[in-house]
Amino acid sequence: MKLQFVGVGAAIKTKYHGASAVVDDHILVDAPPACNMLLKKYDLTIDTVFITHLHGDHLVGLPFWLLERYVEGIDRDVHIYGPPGLEKKIRDYFAVTFTDMDIVRYPILGQTYFHSVVPGETLDLGDVHVTPVEGQHAITSYGYIFTTDHASIYFSGDTELCPSVLSAIDQAGCVVFEGTKKEGKLDTHTTLEELIPIIRSYPDKEFYITHRQDYSTDDITENNIHFPEEGDVFNIRTNRP
Ligand SMILES: [Zn+2]
Known part of the structure; x- marks a missing residue:
């Protein structure tokens, strides 16, 4: 599998564009503010x-x-998966911020199909299977x-x-994990300090830290921790360590 980071930043206190990645050149994971520009930049x-x-x-x-x-006038279907309420959020966003555009009259969402996912229910997308895992955050x-x-x-x-997240780390061949802050503990997020003992316990598994505020990683010496930059590409070959 090909993994490309198109942004690695947290929402605030960061010098990076928001965290987002692309799998096998066509599957986008999350759509932060700059993603339209960055998807074009990386073709x-x-x-x-x-x-x-x-x-x-x-x-x-x-x-x-x-x-x-x-x-x-792009004539291709797009499928968008996420938590319940995603389609309404997008329609509300248009209604609030583009008040002159009637998205019913102008089919901006033509060929766009929204799907709600259910934790544990694996989706079959041809060669790729996708299993949602419920995390512990301020919202679903x-x-x-x-x-x-x-x-x-x-x-x-x-x-x-949390237990579901730890189980997913255990199952996966490699892990892209949020490391919002470097030290301490954050409600609803994870810090590098909390992650490092877990990363050390899987020395043969590669961890990519994203959703980062602005902190130095110069003193991190573990070989299996990566701090990707925008645009970085990795070839992932491991199913299990
Ligand atoms: Zn959030």
Whole structure:
């Protein structure tokens, strides 16, 4: 599986664009504000989107991406998966912020299909299978395990460490986890300090830390921790350690 980071930042106190990644050049995980611009920058054509939760820093890139698809007359279906309420959020966003556009009269959401996911219910997308994992956040928040015959990647979304999340870390071949802050403990999020003992307990599993505020990682010496930058690409080959 190919994993490309198109942003690695938290919502605030960061120098990066919001956390977002693309699997196998066509599946987008989360849509932060700059994602429409960044998908073009990295020449990524998306047909499938997974949204982890309905906070703005994971979501508000979608209306602009959908609007541009409509204006450009792109004639391709897109499937968008996420927590219940996602379609209403997108329609409300258009209603509130583009008051001159009637999205019923202008089919901005034509060829756009929304699907609510259920934790534990695996979706079959051809070569890739996707299992939602419920996290522990301020609102309903799902991570996703993407699995092929050759590899698997768990995306945590925004979450504290909790039993379902620890089980997903255990199952997946590699892990993309949020590390919002470096030290201490954060309600609804995870810090690097909390993650490092877990990462040490899986020395053969690779961890990619995203959703980062602005902190130095120069003193982190574990070989299996990566701090990707925008645009970085990794080839993931491990199903199990
Ligand atoms: Zn959030």
